[in-house]
Amino acid sequence: MIARSDATRWGAVAKLLHWTVAIAVIGLLVGGLTMTDLKTSPQKFQLYALHKSVGITVLALMLLRLAWRGIDPRPRENGGDHPWLMFAARAAHRLFYVLLIAMPISGWVYNSAANFPLRWFGRVQLPALVAPDKALKQLAHEVHEVLAYTIIALLIVHVAGALKHHLIDRDDTLRRMLPFAKARAATAPAAPNQDSP
């Protein structure tokens, strides 16, 4: 596999970052939405600690992605869509960066305002972003929650877009991001509708 992306496919680094973040975010959403209802127990505290560690990891990976995006070429867009749809797709991807950076920061602020410890996987102690503050804690919690539902909505749009490309347009937009997709999958981007009757 080639680390960098080119005009027809995503490189290994971009794919690895994409899928690691994808798995982490889905886990965080499922965990985050269920763990709040648990009865207070050591397991609940451990689950929260894990949620925070994975969340901080996503923040680091997103900053890394942002940097990598700056130096890595991007494969050509599979065109043919209405201009506003093309615009929406680009905006959606940018919004993902914004949300996936804002999300862990809102959690970090929430954690600091609630005066909880923050140790990345029990190893690296991270500083509190703000002093203990009940009003800010409540606000940060609400922001964290609203962002969660926004991310879920965007995730649905993202997956729907990928499936539209794969099933309707029959281009390689989805395939070229798949972890073990062969390079040949990206060899015919110019004829998206070749299999159509």
Add this chain to the structure above:
Amino acid sequence: MTHRLALVAALLLQFLAPSVCAADYAMRTGRLQFSGEQQGERFEGRFERFTPNIRFDANDLAASRFDVLIELASANTDNEERDEALKGEDFFAIGAFPKARFVTGSMRAIDATHFEADATLTIRDKTVALKFPFTFEATADGARLTAKVTLDRLAFGIGAGDWASDEDIGHQVEVRVELELSRAPTIAPAASAQT
């Protein structure tokens, strides 16, 4: 004349009831703080309501005695979830045991300002004997009492069972006392007669 009579009376009282020799103090301001460890990170807390009954005289340690009631519901660690958990069944269980009590027994002087008491502390239904080293210093308007002890939370059954592991919550809890005391007015004449 009446002044002299009072002095005689006070001196007489000293022989009749030795315990009045030791002065009673009232707390002007005070802090009862504790620090523990959660998930490997230290946190600070304090009890906002406690009632110290302090009777002390460095020259009459036999009559000196501290008796402190601590309202456990007033524990504040600046963390709502943790404070709620602290009040619950698994920790202080304030429903059944709203107050902790600290009582000293015999005291020894180490030097002019340092002392040590044999004491008992009762939290929940557990009474634990402990050594209580403290300093007691006269100040311009009374006295200052400070102490620091380290307790094992499991000795009191605080966070036993599911919470027993020290990976979640450390076993050692450091407790710090800082009291600014005034001489309680009622005993003041007897105390002044003595000096």
